[in-house]
Amino acid sequence: MTTTTATDQTPQQAPHGHRGLSRTTKIVLWVIGVLIALPVIAIIIILNFDWDRARPWLNDKVSQAIERPFKIAGHLQVKWLKPSSTMRPHDRTWRDWIPWPYLIANDIHVGNPTTMEQVDMANVKQFSFSLNPLALLSHTIQIPLLSFDTPAVSLVRLPDGRNNWTFKHEEKKSPWTLDLQRVVFSKGTVHYKDAIEKADITANVDTLDQDATYGVGWTLKGDFRGAPVSGGGKAGAVLSLQNQVEPYPIKADMKLGLVSLAAEGTLTKPTKLAAIDMHLKASGASMARLYAITGVVFPETPAFSTEGQLHGELGDGTSRWVYDKFKGKVGNSDIGGRIQYDARKPRGLLTANVKSNLLDFKDLGPLVGADSNESKQKRGVDEVQPANKALPVETFKTERWTSVDADVKFLATRIIRHGDLPLSNLDTHLTMKNGVLSLHPLKFNMAGGVVTSNITLDGSGRQGKNAIKAVAQTTASHIKINQLFPKISDVKQATVGEINAQAKLTATGNSVATLMADANGELKGLISQGTVSKLLLEEMGLNVGNIILTKLFGDKPVQLNCLATDMEVAKGVAQTRLFVADTDEAVVHVNGGLNLATEQMDFTMKPETKGLRLFSLRAPIYLRGTFKQPDVSIDKGVLAMKAGGALALGTLAAPLAALVPLINAGPGQDSPCAALLAQASAKPKAPPPGKPNGPKK
Numbered sequence: 001m002t003t004t005t006a007t008d009q010t011p012q013q014a015p016h017g018h019r020g021l022s023r024t025t026k027i028v029l030w031v032i033g034v035l036i037a038l039p040v041i042a043i044i045i046i047l048n049f050d051w052d053r054a055r056p057w058l059n060d061k062v063s064q065a066i067e068r069p070f071k072i073a074g075h076l077q078v079k080w081l082k083p084s085s086t087m088r089p090h091d092r093t094w095r096d097w098i099p100w101p102y103l104i105a106n107d108i109h110v111g112n113p114t115t116m117e118q119v120d121m122a123n124v125k126q127f128s129f130s131l132n133p134l135a136l137l138s139h140t141i142q143i144p145l146l147s148f149d150t151p152a153v154s155l156v157r158l159p160d161g162r163n164n165w166t167f168k169h170e171e172k173k174s175p176w177t178l179d180l181q182r183v184v185f186s187k188g189t190v191h192y193k194d195a196i197e198k199a200d201i202t203a204n205v206d207t208l209d210q211d212a213t214y215g216v217g218w219t220l221k222g223d224f225r226g227a228p229v230s231g232g233g234k235a236g237a238v239l240s241l242q243n244q245v246e247p248y249p250i251k252a253d254m255k256l257g258l259v260s261l262a263a264e265g266t267l268t269k270p271t272k273l274a275a276i277d278m279h280l281k282a283s284g285a286s287m288a289r290l291y292a293i294t295g296v297v298f299p300e301t302p303a304f305s306t307e308g309q310l311h312g313e314l315g316d317g318t319s320r321w322v323y324d325k326f327k328g329k330v331g332n333s334d335i336g337g338r339i340q341y342d343a344r345k346p347r348g349l350l351t352a353n354v355k356s357n358l359l360d361f362k363d364l365g366p367l368v369g370a371d372s373n374e375s376k377q378k379r380g381v382d383e384v385q386p387a388n389k390a391l392p393v394e395t396f397k398t399e400r401w402t403s404v405d406a407d408v409k410f411l412a413t414r415i416i417r418h419g420d421l422p423l424s425n426l427d428t429h430l431t432m433k434n435g436v437l438s439l440h441p442l443k444f445n446m447a448g449g450v451v452t453s454n455i456t457l458d459g460s461g462r463q464g465k466n467a468i469k470a471v472a473q474t475t476a477s478h479i480k481i482n483q484l485f486p487k488i489s490d491v492k493q494a495t496v497g498e499i500n501a502q503a504k505l506t507a508t509g510n511s512v513a514t515l516m517a518d519a520n521g522e523l524k525g526l527i528s529q530g531t532v533s534k535l536l537l538e539e540m541g542l543n544v545g546n547i548i549l550t551k552l553f554g555d556k557p558v559q560l561n562c563l564a565t566d567m568e569v570a571k572g573v574a575q576t577r578l579f580v581a582d583t584d585e586a587v588v589h590v591n592g593g594l595n596l597a598t599e600q601m602d603f604t605m606k607p608e609t610k611g612l613r614l615f616s617l618r619a620p621i622y623l624r625g626t627f628k629q630p631d632v633s634i635d636k637g638v639l640a641m642k643a644g645g646a647l648a649l650g651t652l653a654a655p656l657a658a659l660v661p662l663i664n665a666g667p668g669q670d671s672p673c674a675a676l677l678a679q680a681s682a683k684p685k686a687p688p689p690g691k692p693n694g695p696k697k
Contacts, residue, residue: 086416101131200224248266337355429441479499
């Protein structure tokens with residue numbers, strides 16, 4: 001029997017599951033182990049490294065990058081924390097349960113540029129941020145959370161335009177991408193001082209622990225352009241900067257001078273303001289005071305209040321703000337519609353579509369300074385209307401006109417004014433380009449007729465500071481006299497005529513008063529048929545007309561066949577070329593004019609009896625004095641000529657011929673005004689020989 005030793009035996013396979021690892025498997029395991037070990041080793045080194053040694057290097061490199069002093073004066077360390085440990089429960093997301101390395105820096109100071117005063121632009125008690133190390137593999141610096149503890153920021157702009165918030169920016173494409181996801185605010189202050197805008201405002205920020213919606217509250221105090229600023233608001237504790245996140249809540253209630261603002265809404269893209277959605281309420285003494293807040297020119301108005309939805313969007317070098325579906329009041333008038341502002345070069349563009357269902361005519365007074373001194377004081381205007389001046393002296397503010405272009409459509413369906421003058425459907429298209437404002441057209445219905453104006457106001461500054469070069473053309477067609485004063489029953493029954501008029505004026509000035517003092521042009525008008533009475537003139541508010549009518553005709557109503565006027569305006573002086581009133585009893589000629597600069601008037605009215613009709617007064621009547629204090633007197637020492645009015649009309653042929661367009665466009669060739677024109681235009685005829693001229697004895 002042969003015995004076999006162990007060394008001679010053939011190796012047998014190990015049982016299944018106990019085979020040796022192959023070379024390839026071992027290599028793979030080694031690689032995996034190294035990949036796991038390297039981050040672990042790096043984390044151990046990071047956590048145990050004395051980061052205070054790196055402070056001088058970091059301070060130097062950051063100072064060079066931002067071109068201003070930067071210093072971490074306190075302890076610098078790295079910890080391995082979960083962001084959830086530093087956040088309120090309702091602010092957490094699933095990412096906040098993942099541990100991240102946290103860089104914590106204490107007592108940080110950022111100075112001003114070297115060309116400015118060397119004080120802190122900002123200092124922070126503690127600055128910390130988390131870092132996703134895995135994102136570094138894809139050249140992404142991902143910061144899930146950035147937090148500030150007790151920051152103090154001072155933003156300054158000097159009179160020469162230099163500021164401390166503009167940092168060096170180099171157009172270099174970097175292979176690295178910054179992904180800053182959320183920012184946490186805590187207690188701190190922000191001080192803004194601007195020598196150009198004349199602003200000095202401080203905001204204090206503090207955390208809110210018991211508010212489920214808002215994490216921080218803030219208050220404002222200071223002054224802006226000489227007006228006090230106050231107010232406050234709330235905001236979310238965590239500001240998310242990613243594209244797909246929960247909206248960031250904002251609430252504010254502020255007052256700047258004579259304007260109050262209240263807003264509440266959300267912000268979903270803080271880096272672009274692409275989805276700001278706020279319910280905004282605004283109120284104040286005048287819409288013109290909004291310029292200090294918006295930088296957009298609005299007109300002078302009475303006290304206003306509006307509310308609507310504000311949407312904001314910022315892009316590369318452009319921005320758009322829309323105030324949509326707003327409603328409100330301006331004085332006693334209601335307004336509503338949509339306003340859009342696009343910031344662009346060289347001027348922003350304001351477009352609007354505004355409608356008023358009820359417009360109080362007196363609310364338009366502040367547009368031209370024609371409101372009371374009490375109203376001016378309420379809307380913050382220093383100028384006071386002199387007691388002896390009728391034309392508004394308030395200076396236009398045109399230096400802002402070149403800051404914005406505008407395209408505004410305005411419609412008012414119903415208009416009310418003292419005396420219930422029947423106005424309706426005011427419709428205008430306002431445009432402004434480089435300081436030139438146009439109302440083409442300004443149109444409204446009045447008493448069955450239409451008043452249409454085309455007005456251009458050049459406030460570009462070419463005429464001087466706050467001066468306007470004005471060009472105006474106005475046409476009034478088919479104004480029915482019986483509809484002007486519907487409350488007067490006898491006028492409604494007896495008055496069947498209408499008014500047609502034209503005006504063309506140009507002027508340069510810095511107020512309504514100075515514009516009128518420089519006016520040049522002409523005024524023409526026709527009133528065909530109608531009954532004139534004391535009651536009518538009282539309704540019109542024409543007290544002087546009442547006195548004149550009484551002195552001419554007594555207390556009885558007077559049948560007016562035609563009133564024609566043609567006045568030339570030169571350097572603020574309006575002089576009659578023709579002013580004649582034809583009644584059943586007499587023809588009244590008016591000569592004289594108005595000095596719009598001194599607000600003086602000097603008219604002489606000469607009545608002439610028609611035929612053999614008896615007429616109580618044939619002496620001239622003088623209308624003199626100022627617009628505010630007119631004086632009516634009778635020249636009792638001068639008797640009117642006894643010649644009939646028909647003979648006197650022969651001298652009016654040329655002036656009346658200038659009114660032919662109004663007759664053709666107005667009452668027509670069969671009207672008394674047309675007959676008056678025809679009579680004046682007829683050539684005088686010599687009587688046959690032996691027959692005297694005039695009535696038989």
